[in-house]
Amino acid sequence: xxxxxxSGGGLVQPGGSLRLSCAASGFTxxxxxxxxxxQAPGKGLEWVGRIRDKANSYTTEYAASVKGRFTxxxxxxxxxxxxxxxxxxxxxxxxxxxxxxxxxxTEFLGYWGxxxxxxxxx
Amino acid sequence: DIVMTQSPDSLAKSLGxxxxxxxxxSQSVLYSSNSKNYLAWYQQKSGQxxxxxxxxxxxxxxxxxxxFSGSGSGTDFTLTISSLQAEDAAVYYCxxxxxxPPTFGQGTKVEIK
Numbered sequence: 001x002x003x004x005x006x007s008g009g010g011l012v013q014p015g016g017s018l019r020l021s022c023a024a025s026g027f028t029x030x031x032x033x034x035x036x037x038x039q040a041p042g043k044g045l046e047w048v049g050r051i052r053d054k055a056n057s058y059t060t061e062y063a064a065s066v067k068g069r070f071t072x073x074x075x076x077x078x079x080x081x082x083x084x085x086x087x088x089x090x091x092x093x094x095x096x097x098x099x100x101x102x103x104x105x106t107e108f109l110g111y112w113g114x115x116x117x118x119x120x121x122x
Numbered sequence: 123d124i125v126m127t128q129s130p131d132s133l134a135k136s137l138g139x140x141x142x143x144x145x146x147x148s149q150s151v152l153y154s155s156n157s158k159n160y161l162a163w164y165q166q167k168s169g170q171x172x173x174x175x176x177x178x179x180x181x182x183x184x185x186x187x188x189x190f191s192g193s194g195s196g197t198d199f200t201l202t203i204s205s206l207q208a209e210d211a212a213v214y215y216c217x218x219x220x221x222x223p224p225t226f227g228q229g230t231k232v233e234i235k
Contacts, residue, residue, distance in 0.1 A: 035224065045172065045215060045226040061222055097171055101217060101224050103160065108219065110162050110174030110183070 002026040002111045004098050009116030016088050020116055022081040022098030027109065030054065030076040033102040036083050038094035039115070046094070048083070050102070066092075088120045124148050124218050128227035136235045141203040143230045145216035150196045153220065160220035163192055163201045166229075167212045175214075176201065208234055 008020040022034075033056075036048040049062040051072045060072050071084040081098050095117050100109040125148040135141050151160045159179035164172035174183045176192035179199055189204040203210055211234050216227040 044229045045217075047223045047225065050222060050224075063223065101162070101219060102222075103219055106156075108162065108177045110164070110177055112171040112173075114171055 002100075002109060004100070004111060004113030006096065006098055006113045006116035009096065009118045011119045011121065012088055013122050014088060014090055014120055016120070017084070017086045018088065018118060020083040020085070020096055020098075020118070022083075022113055024079040024081065024098075027100070027111075029079040032100050032104050032109070034072075034074060034081045035099045035101050036070075036072060036081075037097045037099050037101070037112075038092075038118075039097070040091075040094040043094075048096070051081070053104075085118070088118075090120050092118060093120045094118060123223055124151065124221060124225050126216055126218055126225050126227040128214075128216060128230050130230060131228065132231040132233065134233040134235050135206050137208065138205050141206055141210075141232055143201045143214055143216075143232075145194075145199045145201070145227050147197045147199075147218055151218045151220035152196050159195050159199070160218055161192075161194075161199050162217045162219060163190075164215045164217065165210075165212045166215065172215060203232070206232075206234060210234070 003025045005023045033052045035050045049072045052059045069087045073082045095115040097115045099112040127146045129144045161179040163176040166172045180192045191202050193200050213229045213231050
């Protein structure tokens with residue numbers, strides 16, 4: 001069974017930092033691109049960023065709204081995904097999901113974790 | 123970026139009625155080399171993460187009831203719920219995975235009258 005379990009969310013002041021983690025299991029994590037997607041309260045889904053696999057040099061891409069502030073990394077040996085968030089703004093308040101929403105070869109997982117809530121407020 | 127536009131934003135139907143949601147992409151998500159449409163549909167119930175219903179535009183995920191079906195190609199896609207059940211009340215999203223960044227429609231809220 002595929003599982004993605006996020007952790008690390010919480011309340012942080014504007015300008016602060018937070019590191020989210022996502023523990024993966026049930027699939028070949030190292031073969032898959034991984035994404036972070038967020039959802040502000042009552043709003044739709046907003047892509048945050050992606051990290052590719054080792055074969056693609058672990059390259060990353062980010063949404064314009066977070067570029068330069070957020071950094072995605074991964075630890076394939078422990079099947080972990082990370083999102084380092086710096087210089088947080090109130091508009092970053094959202095439920096953050098890790099997800100596998102890219103195709104690898106002919107496989108598309110489309111699987112999401114339960115999410116971890118980040119609240120940026122003074 | 124590929125822009126995904128869903129319609130309608132919301133709909134309300136009675137139990138047993140058919141519901142249809144449209145999703146249009148600003149450019150084709152049909153990959154010519156394998157003739158696959160890189161389009162997925164998700165269902166999101168209140169307080170839950172999105173759940174994959176359909177991928178490759180028309181392939182139903184394992185365990186998804188067969189009243190859910192996906193169709194379309196290129197830039198125009200449809201999710202059909204053939205006979206609405208009470209548990210189908212949710213927000214539905216389309217997503218293209220043809221290119222980075224992956225992008226989502228704005229969502230369609232389905233309510234049961």
